[in-house]
Amino acid sequence: METIASVQSKAERGFKYALLAPSVIWIIALTFFPILAAVRYSFANYVLGEGITAYVGFSNYARLLTDSGFWYAIFITVIFVGITVPIEVCIGFVLAWIITIGVPGKKLFRPILTAPLFTMEVAIGYLGVTLFTDQGGLFSTILGALGIHIEWLSTASGGLAAAMILDIWIWTPFVFLMSLATLSAIPNDIFDAAMLEASSHWQVFFHVAIPLAWPVLTVAILSRVLEGLKSFGLPYALTSGGPGTSTQLFSVMADLTTIQFTDFGRGSAMGILYLIMVSIVITFFFKQMRKRID
Amino acid sequence: MAIVELSHVAKRYGDVVAVRDFNLTTRDGEFVVLVGPSGCGKTTTMRMIAGLETVTEGEIRIGGKNVVGMIPRERDVAMVFQNYALFPHLNVFGNLSFGLRLRKFPKERVAETVRSAARTLEIEHLLERKPKELSGGERQRVALGRAIVREPKVFLMDEPLSNIDAKLRVDMRAEIIKLQRRLGVTTFYVTHDQVEALSMGDRIVVMSHGLVQQVGTPKELYNSPINRYVAGFIGSPSMNFLRAHINADGTVFSGDNVCLVLPEKHPALVTRNGIQEAWVGVRPEHLVIERNPDRGTRNVIRGTVEVVEPQGATTILQINIGQEKKIIAQINEQWGREPGEKLTLTVSSELIHVFDSKTDQTCI
Amino acid sequence: MDNLLWRSSKWASKLVAMLIACLALCWVAIPFLWAIGNSIKSRSAIFERGAIIPFLQFTPTLDAWKEVLNDPQAINCLFSSALVGVGTTAFVLLIGTPAAYSLARFEFRRVKSKDITLWFLSQRVMPPVVVLSPFYILLAEFGLIDTWIGLILLYSTFNLAFCVVIMRDIFRDVSKDVEEAARMEGASLWQVFWMIALPLSLDGLIVTAFIVFAFCWNEALFASAVTSQHAATMPAFILASRSTRGVDFNFAAVNTLLAIAPPVLMSFFVQRYLARGLSFGAVKG
Numbered sequence: 001m002e003t004i005a006s007v008q009s010k011a012e013r014g015f016k017y018a019l020l021a022p023s024v025i026w027i028i029a030l031t032f033f034p035i036l037a038a039v040r041y042s043f044a045n046y047v048l049g050e051g052i053t054a055y056v057g058f059s060n061y062a063r064l065l066t067d068s069g070f071w072y073a074i075f076i077t078v079i080f081v082g083i084t085v086p087i088e089v090c091i092g093f094v095l096a097w098i099i100t101i102g103v104p105g106k107k108l109f110r111p112i113l114t115a116p117l118f119t120m121e122v123a124i125g126y127l128g129v130t131l132f133t134d135q136g137g138l139f140s141t142i143l144g145a146l147g148i149h150i151e152w153l154s155t156a157s158g159g160l161a162a163a164m165i166l167d168i169w170i171w172t173p174f175v176f177l178m179s180l181a182t183l184s185a186i187p188n189d190i191f192d193a194a195m196l197e198a199s200s201h202w203q204v205f206f207h208v209a210i211p212l213a214w215p216v217l218t219v220a221i222l223s224r225v226l227e228g229l230k231s232f233g234l235p236y237a238l239t240s241g242g243p244g245t246s247t248q249l250f251s252v253m254a255d256l257t258t259i260q261f262t263d264f265g266r267g268s269a270m271g272i273l274y275l276i277m278v279s280i281v282i283t284f285f286f287k288q289m290r291k292r293i294d
Numbered sequence: 295m296a297i298v299e300l301s302h303v304a305k306r307y308g309d310v311v312a313v314r315d316f317n318l319t320t321r322d323g324e325f326v327v328l329v330g331p332s333g334c335g336k337t338t339t340m341r342m343i344a345g346l347e348t349v350t351e352g353e354i355r356i357g358g359k360n361v362v363g364m365i366p367r368e369r370d371v372a373m374v375f376q377n378y379a380l381f382p383h384l385n386v387f388g389n390l391s392f393g394l395r396l397r398k399f400p401k402e403r404v405a406e407t408v409r410s411a412a413r414t415l416e417i418e419h420l421l422e423r424k425p426k427e428l429s430g431g432e433r434q435r436v437a438l439g440r441a442i443v444r445e446p447k448v449f450l451m452d453e454p455l456s457n458i459d460a461k462l463r464v465d466m467r468a469e470i471i472k473l474q475r476r477l478g479v480t481t482f483y484v485t486h487d488q489v490e491a492l493s494m495g496d497r498i499v500v501m502s503h504g505l506v507q508q509v510g511t512p513k514e515l516y517n518s519p520i521n522r523y524v525a526g527f528i529g530s531p532s533m534n535f536l537r538a539h540i541n542a543d544g545t546v547f548s549g550d551n552v553c554l555v556l557p558e559k560h561p562a563l564v565t566r567n568g569i570q571e572a573w574v575g576v577r578p579e580h581l582v583i584e585r586n587p588d589r590g591t592r593n594v595i596r597g598t599v600e601v602v603e604p605q606g607a608t609t610i611l612q613i614n615i616g617q618e619k620k621i622i623a624q625i626n627e628q629w630g631r632e633p634g635e636k637l638t639l640t641v642s643s644e645l646i647h648v649f650d651s652k653t654d655q656t657c658i
Numbered sequence: 659m660d661n662l663l664w665r666s667s668k669w670a671s672k673l674v675a676m677l678i679a680c681l682a683l684c685w686v687a688i689p690f691l692w693a694i695g696n697s698i699k700s701r702s703a704i705f706e707r708g709a710i711i712p713f714l715q716f717t718p719t720l721d722a723w724k725e726v727l728n729d730p731q732a733i734n735c736l737f738s739s740a741l742v743g744v745g746t747t748a749f750v751l752l753i754g755t756p757a758a759y760s761l762a763r764f765e766f767r768r769v770k771s772k773d774i775t776l777w778f779l780s781q782r783v784m785p786p787v788v789v790l791s792p793f794y795i796l797l798a799e800f801g802l803i804d805t806w807i808g809l810i811l812l813y814s815t816f817n818l819a820f821c822v823v824i825m826r827d828i829f830r831d832v833s834k835d836v837e838e839a840a841r842m843e844g845a846s847l848w849q850v851f852w853m854i855a856l857p858l859s860l861d862g863l864i865v866t867a868f869i870v871f872a873f874c875w876n877e878a879l880f881a882s883a884v885t886s887q888h889a890a891t892m893p894a895f896i897l898a899s900r901s902t903r904g905v906d907f908n909f910a911a912v913n914t915l916l917a918i919a920p921p922v923l924m925s926f927f928v929q930r931y932l933a934r935g936l937s938f939g940a941v942k943g
Contacts, residue, residue, distance in 0.1 A: 095679070098675045120892065216937070258790050271790060
């Protein structure tokens, strides 16, 4: 155990608790109790300024579960994550591999290729409007010159596709960064030795690089899925959820329900239901992290 | 400068016993070496004195004051770590002055004390450097300097020489002894190397499995080991042990080729204790080649040379004495022995050790 | 760089690899260049075909920049973003770092330090929409809607867990012997933390600070939910402008650049430990 200084005078015995307590108290006060509160609100009608006006049992839940809009939001969120994450993982890992094995200029590539990761999603979404609009948008202009006409922002599938493209632009660097760190940490000797045995680069890639990076890749994939399921700023800024409500990802819908329509009971119920669904992914994530943290 | 007393000190981690019933009282300014194989409890004992481990049982007194339950700061001891544990973010001056500054010494006095310690260790020119810019030997000196600068009551050194190369190690050994003699500070020194223990310690504590086997001067440990463990641990190459039958007249037989004779006074002891089966121990360096082949059959060991390992000044021979048994002899010859050669060895009676076959304790 | 794998490659595959890397660079650069280009175009130049290279194909102008920078609300939002970001970062490091150290170095009687760490981590991965209602109500009850304090309170909650988990990982890299050496020199536990562990973890601390700051700077859901005017940060400002101004190329370009510049520029200086921080310590390096 990495415990230092087990001999502590009475005065020092409380040290570790004193350091830890503020954070634990803060989290309990501002996460644990709010979640309990959310559970309570989800069984109630809450009116801003008046508080809980009535307890309505499961009716918030019942209304949600029979609401096709709710299921649609979940459906497109899952589609969104299901398409973007695999693409991000593939591109990110291959790029990291190419840079690791020797494309010159690693020092230059790394900071530039990771830059999108720190951009503001909302800003990129707003910029995306000017990229995808059919009145002089960059993509539409280029594709138009090639004779392809896509209605990016006026259809549900176009809007979602545009959001996915930008999501991939922002988040591929995340996988790239993780993969690059992992691959760089593998001693060169291992690749050299593998190269002497293997008949092609593909064999080294599939039988050495991927297995060695796999534990970290799983963490990266699960983090991406969890973050993807929270997606809000980018799709909202890009399409405002439209046309209609056809591109409202779950968080966008929950935000509108709770804040715009101030339906806190229904909003809470949405949150709780979502937490229950997402907890499957969270469980996988924790299994992985438990192995990685010592 | 202080006397350190450990009485009935024990350390347990759950069910695992790391140290049991450790008793020792040092003299003021004594150099005590704790020696034993890894996991024997020597480092744990030192860390208990340091205040880095809690004491499960017993008392540790430094200068007459029980320090159990005190934090290191209150004990006024200094420690040199195996990997030096210099503060990487501070330069050498910062490392040396760390303890003094924590004790709020005035600035001029800190500078003065650090300079004089640095002068002693000949590291004055390094004061501005960071640890990573120093060689292994220089780091070693800085670590020592950090320990002496505060003039603590006790020095603790945890295998301080194990990370530097062999030649430098011999020089540093001498230097540490010189330094310790001059400062006269009671010192505990942990090592797994019995050669280091013999050459440095005023007194040596041999430990094994958390238990103190023997406490004594180097001479005592070498000449009169208390049991088979200590006899085997001290000395290199290790003592030869032979399972033997002892007659009432003091002759010792082990197989057909070994016949040793115990000193005159011993047979009485043997018969009084009723010992017949025992372990007989002979150090390799005490075996001598008998040049007169007609010497007879008493006090001789006969065998065939199997392996020859020239050491330069001496030669180590592995000798087969029949019945699958081997002994090691270290003889004062430089070269010239060959495998396959038949040899007769002898040993003077006073140098033979006898251990009880059941308890492994020395009986003579 | 100089490994067998690369040396033994055929020149054609080397070319393909370099081509892919360059394509990636272009792909990453395009939105940035598009935004920069649009931000210095006049309204009429925006829709001209072939107006790509400044000075040659169109005359650059700073009109759009002037317009945005003269808008008091834009400046106010930039200021709010900076203030909330810095405030949150400072607060989170202040209370999170000691907790991280405590978990890195000590064991606790009933719960293992690892389990406490995972508990912190669980706070981080929870979808924020779950607590949207209670937080909104909480802030409303305390009159903290549209205040800096309210935002700092929220962001601290989300980032505290992150800081604890990642700093614990960093602290565990500090040599135990070095800390014990300080202990032997007479340092109290607090002094070991303050004078040894913290300075030796400075790189990790800076990266943690950066990631926390970037999160606060970029956060949109709560920013748009609990602010309106006074404490609105850049994401809230952009979301609001989007609905009031619609598709305005100049305006979008300038605001995008203003909004993304600080974290992106900072990221160039904190490359070390970034992967480790973003993976909660799952990646070492």
